[in-house]
Amino acid sequence: MALLKESSADMKSNIKLIDARGPRFSAALTTLVLGLALVTQSTILIALQLLVFAVGAFAGPAKTPYAFLFKKFIRPRLRGDIPVEDVRPPQFAQSIGLIFATIAFLGSLLALPALFIIATGFALAAAFLNAAFDFCLGCEIYLIGVRALKR
Secondary structure (H helix, E strand, C coil), rough: CCCCCCCCHHHHCCEEECHHHHHHHHHHHHHHHHHHHHHHCHHHHHHHHHHHHHHHHCCHHHHHHHHHHHHHHHHHCCCCCCEECCHHHHHHHHHHHHHHHHHHHHHHHHCHHHHHHHHHHHHHHHHHHHHHCCCCCCHHHCCCCHHHHCC
């Protein structure tokens, strides 16, 4: 993940920047929700996470309920420089999460437990990678796509 130093040039560009620590916090909460959904096979939990992913995919990760919790309770306690990053890769990652949560939700509604388990498991694995190792799989896929389109 490419972190940027916030500068006046960054702020004047068309690229929207977000606090890079927020998506990692959101990934930790997502890991908890998806883990519980997987263990309990809860349609309600996967539906709630689907809604969070939808907000992140369409309005941006900074508009999710998890981002609100980060801004309200976590960010005020953090010190030092604020690492920032381009919002587009995390927003794309939210879109991928939305796809997997939708598939899991449909698996639950259609009584296809294998579909639910596999889709939830993939989303959980990606969220865990971000939360535990600061490796955003969806962000990396976004960057690979951008590089491929530039060729």
